[in-house]
Amino acid sequence: MxxxxxxxxxxxxxxxxxxxxxxxxxxxxxxxxxxxxxxxxxxxxxxxxxxxxxxLKHFATALFEGDLLRQLGNSLLVSTSSAALNATLAVYAGYSFAKYRYIGRRPVMLFMLSAQMFPFGLLLITIYPALVNWGLLDTRLGLMISYIVFALPVATYMLYSYFSQVPNELIEAARADGAGDLRILHTIVLPISIPPIVTVFLYSFMWSWNDLLYSLTLIISEDKRTIGPGLLLTYLNETSADWGGAMAASLMAALPVTVAFIALQRFFIQGATAGAVK
Structure with missing residues (x-):
């Protein structure tokens, strides 16, 4: 029935x-x-x-008559470097919050997470003069640092949630065998933490790759321009818009992120659900 x-x-x-x-x-x-x-x-x-x-005229124009390849290279360099640095810092910070007990541990972690409460534009007001004073304005390094400001708190909390599920007995057994803290982290904990680390890396990579506000404000030179402001300033202006070229260039700009996600989606799904159940 x-x-x-x-x-x-x-x-x-x-x-x-x-x-x-x-x-x-x-x-x-x-x-x-x-x-x-x-x-x-x-x-x-x-x-x-x-x-x-x-x-295919729009694809040919975007590839051979514009700065698309150079902008893609700049974005790939900045996004990969900032994602790798962010993942490295998040590993040590997340492991510290999860496995060590010291005064101010929880306030420091909450203070880091509080950065997510503020709008992007508001923090840019403080990041901009800091980069000017450090001589990092209009540099790839300065742009990388600005990306870490937003990506690091979330990445640290994600890894903290995962490291909290790592059995303390495993760490104590390694410590009883004479292993130091860094060796325990590098040789025991990290090999079983690849999925969440890949997740953190992809999160930071996609965030920096899709950014427009920070790269448009902090990068002035055309030879250092990334893909976001590159597409905007090349194909759209106050008097005209090349929509065909913009669509073709946007498809090619989305290709690296799409390929990376497809290749690493297994690790991303495992890392995103890590710590959900015991």
Whole structure:
């Protein structure tokens, strides 16, 4: 006998999934077809939902006539370096909060997390003069430091949650065998902590790769410009907009993050759920 309540529930679930999928994937679909349209078709009053004359002109223009490759290189360098440094600092900070007991441990951790309470623009007001005083304005190192300000608190708390689940008996056994604290961390704890560390790395990498506000404000030189402000200043201005070129360049800019996530998604899912259950 057909269960109407179960059937309705399944239909409702499918309908909700279709609606959510439409809002998630239709912008990506529109970006793809816009990058393949000729200018005459792209600027029609009545839009077409499939390119009548497919062209790769926008991709060729973005690759060979602009600074896209240099901007991608700058973003890759800054994002990878800041993500690696952020993951390294988060490992030591998270392990310290999870496995050591000292005065001020919890207030320090809460103080770090409180940085997430402030808007990005508000902290930029304090980061900007600090970088000017340190001589790091318009440098890749200064941009990396600004990214760590936001990524480190969340990364530290994620690793703290994971390290708290590591059995203390494992650490005590290694300490009884004469291993020091750093050796315990490096040879015992880190090898079993790859998934959350990869998760932290990907989180920081994607945050810095997609940033616009900080890179647009802290980087002035064209040769150091990253992909966010590069796309904005190259294809969009007050008088005109090259939407075809912008869509093609955006697709190529999204490729590194997409490839990295696909390659490391297994570790990302394991790390994101680490500590959820004992």
């Amino acid at each position: 057909l269960d109407l309540s179960t059937t309705r529930a399944k239909l409702g679930f499918v309908a909700c999934a279709l609606v959510i999928g439409f809002f998630l994937f239709f912008p990506v679909y529109w970006m793809v077809i816009s990058s393949l349209k000729a200018d005459a078709e792209l600027y029609r009053i009545r839009p077409t939902f499939w390119p009548h004359d497919v062209t």
